[in-house]
Amino acid sequence: MVFSSLAFLFxxxxxxxxxYYVFPGRAKNxxxxxxxxxxxxxxxxxxxxxxxxxSFVDYVDGLLQEKFQSSVTKKRLSLSxxxxxxxSLLGYFKYADFSVSIWNSLTGLDVKLPGVALPxxxxxxxxxxxxxxxxVYKGRIKAEHNxxxxxxxxxxxxxxxxxxIVRFVSVQKELHKREINERNFVSGIKRxxxxxxxxxxxxxxxxxxxxxxRVDDDISVVTAWLGLLCFTLQLYYDFSxxxxxxxxxxxxxxxxxxxxxxxxxxxxxxxxxxxRWHISLSTWFRDYVYIPLGGNRVGKLKHxxxxxxxxxxxxxxxxxxxxxxxxxxxxxxxLTLEKYIWGKGLKKLPELLQHVYTVIIVVFGxxxxxxxxxxxxxxxxxxxxxxxxxxxxxxxxxxxxGNYMIVLVIAIILAFPVYPRLLEKxxxxxxxxxxxxxxxxxxxxxxxxxLAVSSLVRDTYNPFLYFxx
Amino acid sequence: xxxxxxxxxxxxxxxNEKVTWQDRVxxxxxxxxxxxxxxxxxxxxxxxxxxxxxxxxxxxxVLKFExxxxxxxxxxxxxxxxxxxxxxxxxxxxxxxTQRISGRKEINGVYLANxxxxxxxxxxxxxxxxxxxxxxxxxxxxxxxxxxxxxxxTAIEVCSDKLPANVPQNQKDAQQQVIGRIYDAVPEKLQTxxxxxxxxxxxxxxxxxxxxxxxxxxxKANEESFSGTxxxxxxxxxxxxxxxxxxxxxxxxAYCSAKGIAEVPIDEYDLKIxxxxxxxxxxxxxxxxxxxxDIITSVNHPAWKLKVEYSDxxxxxxTIYNEEYLKEKDQYSYFLNNIHPMVTITNDAxxxxxxxxxxxxxxxxxxxYLLAHYHKIFIFDTRxxxxxxxxxxxxxxxxxxxxxxxxxxTIDNDTGIGGIY
Numbered sequence: 001m002v003f004s005s006l007a008f009l010f011x012x013x014x015x016x017x018x019x020y021y022v023f024p025g026r027a028k029n030x031x032x033x034x035x036x037x038x039x040x041x042x043x044x045x046x047x048x049x050x051x052x053x054x055s056f057v058d059y060v061d062g063l064l065q066e067k068f069q070s071s072v073t074k075k076r077l078s079l080s081x082x083x084x085x086x087x088s089l090l091g092y093f094k095y096a097d098f099s100v101s102i103w104n105s106l107t108g109l110d111v112k113l114p115g116v117a118l119p120x121x122x123x124x125x126x127x128x129x130x131x132x133x134x135x136v137y138k139g140r141i142k143a144e145h146n147x148x149x150x151x152x153x154x155x156x157x158x159x160x161x162x163x164x165i166v167r168f169v170s171v172q173k174e175l176h177k178r179e180i181n182e183r184n185f186v187s188g189i190k191r192x193x194x195x196x197x198x199x200x201x202x203x204x205x206x207x208x209x210x211x212x213x214r215v216d217d218d219i220s221v222v223t224a225w226l227g228l229l230c231f232t233l234q235l236y237y238d239f240s241x242x243x244x245x246x247x248x249x250x251x252x253x254x255x256x257x258x259x260x261x262x263x264x265x266x267x268x269x270x271x272x273x274x275x276r277w278h279i280s281l282s283t284w285f286r287d288y289v290y291i292p293l294g295g296n297r298v299g300k301l302k303h304x305x306x307x308x309x310x311x312x313x314x315x316x317x318x319x320x321x322x323x324x325x326x327x328x329x330x331x332x333x334x335l336t337l338e339k340y341i342w343g344k345g346l347k348k349l350p351e352l353l354q355h356v357y358t359v360i361i362v363v364f365g366x367x368x369x370x371x372x373x374x375x376x377x378x379x380x381x382x383x384x385x386x387x388x389x390x391x392x393x394x395x396x397x398x399x400x401x402g403n404y405m406i407v408l409v410i411a412i413i414l415a416f417p418v419y420p421r422l423l424e425k426x427x428x429x430x431x432x433x434x435x436x437x438x439x440x441x442x443x444x445x446x447x448x449x450x451l452a453v454s455s456l457v458r459d460t461y462n463p464f465l466y467f468x469x
Numbered sequence: 470x471x472x473x474x475x476x477x478x479x480x481x482x483x484x485n486e487k488v489t490w491q492d493r494v495x496x497x498x499x500x501x502x503x504x505x506x507x508x509x510x511x512x513x514x515x516x517x518x519x520x521x522x523x524x525x526x527x528x529x530x531v532l533k534f535e536x537x538x539x540x541x542x543x544x545x546x547x548x549x550x551x552x553x554x555x556x557x558x559x560x561x562x563x564x565x566x567t568q569r570i571s572g573r574k575e576i577n578g579v580y581l582a583n584x585x586x587x588x589x590x591x592x593x594x595x596x597x598x599x600x601x602x603x604x605x606x607x608x609x610x611x612x613x614x615x616x617x618x619x620x621x622x623t624a625i626e627v628c629s630d631k632l633p634a635n636v637p638q639n640q641k642d643a644q645q646q647v648i649g650r651i652y653d654a655v656p657e658k659l660q661t662x663x664x665x666x667x668x669x670x671x672x673x674x675x676x677x678x679x680x681x682x683x684x685x686x687x688x689k690a691n692e693e694s695f696s697g698t699x700x701x702x703x704x705x706x707x708x709x710x711x712x713x714x715x716x717x718x719x720x721x722x723a724y725c726s727a728k729g730i731a732e733v734p735i736d737e738y739d740l741k742i743x744x745x746x747x748x749x750x751x752x753x754x755x756x757x758x759x760x761x762x763d764i765i766t767s768v769n770h771p772a773w774k775l776k777v778e779y780s781d782x783x784x785x786x787x788t789i790y791n792e793e794y795l796k797e798k799d800q801y802s803y804f805l806n807n808i809h810p811m812v813t814i815t816n817d818a819x820x821x822x823x824x825x826x827x828x829x830x831x832x833x834x835x836x837x838y839l840l841a842h843y844h845k846i847f848i849f850d851t852r853x854x855x856x857x858x859x860x861x862x863x864x865x866x867x868x869x870x871x872x873x874x875x876x877x878x879t880i881d882n883d884t885g886i887g888g889i890y
Contacts, residue, residue: 006547006551006554007543007546007547007550009503010503010506010507010510011507011550014504042540043540044540045538045540186493186496187488187492189496189499193495216639218637218638218639396635396637398635399574399635399636402572402635403574404573405571407571435491438489438492439491441491442491442494442498445495446495446498446499449502450502450563451563451564451567453560454560454567455564457551457554457557457560457561458561458564458577459577
């Protein structure tokens with residue numbers, strides 16, 4: 001099930017919230033668990049077993065590590081076993097087809113593809129359970145004794161299928177004892193609704209434009225770039241909206257999930273971009289791959305190797321296809337160049353140029369990200385430079401941009417931290433002005449909410465972009 | 470700024486936000502709105518059919534193990550929720566109106582033309598090969614009659630200058646190219662008719678106000694009653710994907726010139742406005758009253774002596790129209806009484822000749838003009854007529870002509886194509 005569906009908004013969520021608030025203390029976890037399993041089973045009834053298995057492995061591993069506290073060898077053995085099982089499951093269900101096709105192209109053989117359907121959210125929950133096992137091993141957290149509580153953590157529906165990747169350490173306390181109050185409920189609802197609006201009224205609209213431009217062969221160079229910009233905006237709004245909704249839902253339930261996106265499109269360098277884009281994923285790779293490999297406190301050559309490994313894996317995490325790997329390495333190379341070559345020079349440039357530099361690299365990068373067929377990618381990239389005979393500009397640009405002008409302008413403005421800055425500015429103003437501004441904001445949000453519902457009722461275009469993650 | 474500082478600073482942006490009374494009001498109003506929708510959803514009576522959208526609404530999915538396992542059950546629930554959502558029609562209108570005001574010239578697959586009419590987008594066809602195959606089969610199977618093919622381009626092609634500014638060229642002339650592809654591929658024996666040229670010609674004349682078609686448009690009895698339209702009846706309906714009786718007349722002219730027969734001038738017919746409240750299929754995609762209504766004109770000839778037989782119901786009438794439909798949403802069904810597998814029309818005012826018409830609903834408004842040339846017309850709707858028209862045609866020696874007539878807008882999704890042979 002996805003958050004931006006009528007079934008979720010009007011049936012699942014209200015039913016869940018009522019039961020959740022009605023049931024006392026510890027029983028709330030059971031309600032949450034039951035609804036999470038329904039939520040997951042909604043589209044993937046069979047793969048629920050896989051999630052149960054994966055979480056059970058790490059749960060047992062946690063207990064074993066606690067038992068073997070005195071023996072490092074046994075602890076290591078237990079952890080290794082858990083990691084092997086987790087990554088084998090992920091490897092089989094996500095990368096089997098990809099591996100076989102690589103094998104085929106290397107050997108010239110024609111081994112039949114296994115044709116495994118990818119379980120939704122597997123990359124997210126595998127990373128969560130793995131981080132749990134490692135953190136227990138490292139002594140950062142205590143093992144969880146109650147399997148149902150642990151399963152509640154893994155399967156918790158707000159963050160189950162599209163992140164953020166919540167580590168056990170950040171919710172362990174709240175899993176057993178959390179404060180559910182009206183203040184959190186109100187700010188949670190607000191956050192959720194803002195996310196919903198971003199998904200339905202911005203991401204879905206702009207995504208529809210991208211889908212049109214993507215298949216139009218007679219486009220000029222500017223339209224080709226507009227197309228990639230649209231995809232970038234779609235992905236950002238879609239993805240960050242899911243995180244907004246997850247964080248909002250979490251708050252309503254008394255959980256505090258980490259922030260996942262911090263206006264990444266307003267970054268001033270690629271280094272800056274990666275501090276702001278899908279933060280829970282990049283910190284995961286930082287803490288569980290990059291730093292254990294030695295990070296940057298090693299020789300230059302080893303450091304380069306570490307960067308390569310991290311970005312190869314980051315790319316691969318996004319999908320079992322070469323274009324994702326390519327996209328990861330593309331960013332790895334740019335980060336290296338910023339670190340060793342032009343990072344300092346870049347900072348001396350006017351801020352506007354730093355933004356332009358970043359946006360162009362990011363937008364082009366998502367061009368690599370979006371085409372999983374390399375031939376199709378090449379075909380589109382040719383249009384970006386106008387070879388062989390696409391003009392630099394023609395009137396269809398006005399058609400596409402004109403039709404979506406308002407959404408595009410709003411999307412670009414809101415990609416910058418306008419709202420927090422506004423709040424900051426207002427904080428010094430007279431209370432009446434602030435009151436009026438906030439009341440206006442509330443009225444606009446309510447109107448847009450009804451519009452979003454209209455859009456869900458009418459439009460069939462409501463894609464879920466992370467089925468490959 | 471270190472990485473840690475950065476993370477803390479940014480995550481505080483939301484954390485430190487105080488919850489104000491406005492936030493409370495906002496949240497509770499949203500909860501109240503959701504509650505209203507939920508209550509209405511369970512209390513409102515469920516409809517099986519949407520009159521506005523002219524389609525059956527989805528039913529509650531069957532709760533079976535296989536359906537749950539395959540995800541069909543949940544998919545069905547989603548569709549059910551959307552189809553029976555309270556105030557569905559109003560919400561659709563709200564969305565269309567907002568998009569129109571925001572400057573959109575294309576909404577939900579519909580172009581908002583410069584003259585206020587609605588023109589449907591033409592999607593890249595996927596079944597062209599199948600169409601060529603079936604048309605050819607019919608032409609080869611028929612032994613004793615001339616077989617002709619007329620593919621009718623729709624408003625997006627004929628009236629492309631009415632489309633909003635800057636619509637990409639490949640949208641405007643796509644139908645022409647597909648028609649060309651089909652015409653080139655069918656066997657010699659199947660004579661093709663160029664309806665595009667005639668329609669374009671008629672369109673230019675109507676726009677300039679010099680055409681014979683325009684001069685035949687009946688004077689409106691009462692200006693006031695047509696406030697929904699500007700009274701200018703073109704070749705295509707403003708809110709529907711069909712052609713009007715004027716568009717159909719242009720199609721008829723193309724048929725006559727291909728056949729080498731003289732057409733009956735449109736002035737000879739008795740043209741009468743029978744409705745001014747028609748909201749067509751394109752209207753239903755937006756469901757926004759801003760876009761107004763259409764006029765329906767009926768075509769009669771004083772000399773006609775008609776007998777119309779419906780093979781499925783056994784009903785026999787003396788008119789090709791059914792006025793009952795003018796009271797309903799789907800007013801185009803006025804022509805030839807909606808859908809029937811086979812209709813036989815006998816016109817005793819004409820002595821000889823018989824035509825077999827294999828067609829979609831576009832033909833329903835052209836049939837009146839064809840009546841002047843044939844004693845009998847057999848009309849096949851292959852979505853429901855099983856066994857292939859060629860068998861019937863070969864068994865009836867009086868049939869001299871066979872006309873296959875389809876419009877380009879709906880042919881690609883026409884489920885009757887497979888029945889043409």
